Amino acid sequence: MSATLGAIFAPGFFSSSQVQIAASVGAVVAVVAGTVGVFTVIRGQSFAGEALGDIGTTGGSGSFLVAVGPLWGFAAVAIAAAATMEMLGIQRPRGRDVATGVVLGAGLGLAALFFYLIATNDNTTGATFTIVFGSPFAITSSSVPLVAAFSVTALSLIVMLFRPLLLCSISPELAAGRGIHVRLVGALYLLALAIAVALAAFTIGTILSTALLVGPAATALRLTRSPGRAIAAAALIGVGSTWLGILMAYDSYDWPPLGNGWPVSFFVVSLIFVAYLLAGLPRRRRVSSTATGADSAKLAAEPSRG
Numbered sequence: 001m002s003a004t005l006g007a008i009f010a011p012g013f014f015s016s017s018q019v020q021i022a023a024s025v026g027a028v029v030a031v032v033a034g035t036v037g038v039f040t041v042i043r044g045q046s047f048a049g050e051a052l053g054d055i056g057t058t059g060g061s062g063s064f065l066v067a068v069g070p071l072w073g074f075a076a077v078a079i080a081a082a083a084t085m086e087m088l089g090i091q092r093p094r095g096r097d098v099a100t101g102v103v104l105g106a107g108l109g110l111a112a113l114f115f116y117l118i119a120t121n122d123n124t125t126g127a128t129f130t131i132v133f134g135s136p137f138a139i140t141s142s143s144v145p146l147v148a149a150f151s152v153t154a155l156s157l158i159v160m161l162f163r164p165l166l167l168c169s170i171s172p173e174l175a176a177g178r179g180i181h182v183r184l185v186g187a188l189y190l191l192a193l194a195i196a197v198a199l200a201a202f203t204i205g206t207i208l209s210t211a212l213l214v215g216p217a218a219t220a221l222r223l224t225r226s227p228g229r230a231i232a233a234a235a236l237i238g239v240g241s242t243w244l245g246i247l248m249a250y251d252s253y254d255w256p257p258l259g260n261g262w263p264v265s266f267f268v269v270s271l272i273f274v275a276y277l278l279a280g281l282p283r284r285r286r287v288s289s290t291a292t293g294a295d296s297a298k299l300a301a302e303p304s305r306g
Contacts, residue, residue: 010251022136022246022264025147029199030212030238032151035158036196037217038230039189043169046214048085051100052194053209055081055107056201060131061114065121070131071146074198074206081107082194086187133265134205136246147202150195157192165189166227203242204265212238215272222279241271 013019040049056074063073081103088099118127130138139147158165168175168185176182200209220233245267252262 008251009247010254013247013250016250017141018137019246019250021139021141021144023243025139025144026136026203026242026246027239028147028151029203030216030242031235032154032196033200033212034216034220034234034236034238035231036154036192037213037215038220038227038234039158039165039169040193041214041217041221042166042227043189045193046210047097048082048100048190049193049197049213050210051085051104051107052078052081052197053201053206053213054104055111056198056206056209057131058107058111058114059198060201060206061111061118061127064118064127064131065114069143069146071143071150071198071202074201075150075195077107078194078198078201079191082190083187086183086190130205132205132207133263134201134203134208136203136242136264137249139203143202147199150199154192154195154199157188161185161188161192204268208265208269211269211272212242215269215276216241219272219276219279222276237272237275241268241275244271 037049040046056078059073059075059077060070061073062077063070084103085099088102115128164175164180164185167178168180168182172182175185196213197209200212203209204212216234216237217230219237220230223233224230245264248267249261249264253260255262
């Protein structure tokens with residue numbers, strides 16, 4: 001038994017403070033991302049989540065230049081971008097994509113300037129990789145209280161808005177008819193989305209943050225149509241993928257090339273992708289069985305025509 005555990009968990013895994021921080025922060029962020037992500041998928045705003053994640057490169061690079069914590073940069077820029085999208089018309093489906101594209105282009109243009117300044121600064125070696133791809137192992141204990149505060153804020157917004165947000169996501173017209181302030185609900189949801197994206201970017205990088213936001217949620221909605229169950233399933237999928245990704249990244253230090261561990265974000269995103277594919281298998285089987293049954297019934301009916 002000990003030999004089996006030794007083969008799975010490399011020496012020092014459970015005693016490593018880096019692993020403990022990565023696992024705890026990763027779990028909290030996965031729960032937040034899964035919860036907000038379910039509404040992101042239902043509302044069809046995955047592009048907005050992707051844009052906020054990409055724009056996070058502006059906040060992350062800017063934070064390096066002014067020497068503040070990267071999470072502050074991710075959150076500040078994401079919230080500012082979300083507010084700008086709202087003012088430019090993100091509440092309407094057609095205006096949503098236009099506003100998102102405009103803000104995304106402006107944000108990435110500013111990020112290009114910041115990355116150029118980082119490249120000319122010898123004191124920021126490796127900053128670009130950290131911003132774009134992140135690493136839970138790089139998270140320090142001093143960041144944990146801030147992660148907790150942002151997480152509580154995002155989850156509190158979703159809990160407070162749950163019923164009106166669900167109705168606004170399914171039928172804005174019906175929600176408006178019932179006296180719900182649809183735009184206010186949408187704006188508060190965007191605030192929760194911005195925080196969730198900032199947390200995901202802080203954990204696995206800006207480029208891959210959408211995978212943690214949308215992947216588990218989309219997988220969960222393939223398994224159940226109940227929003228409550230989908231949130232629980234998305235959180236479990238996110239936490240499981242994050243923990244297993246951390247374990248595989250830690251073990252990868254013993255893989256070739258020796259002494260160079262593989263990125264945690266690679267494993268997390270890959271596991272989420274596999275989970276999404278596996279979640280689609282039952283549906284394909286049902287469709288295949290339905291098609292086969294229909295073909296059999298058609299063949300059985302053909303002799304009676306003659």
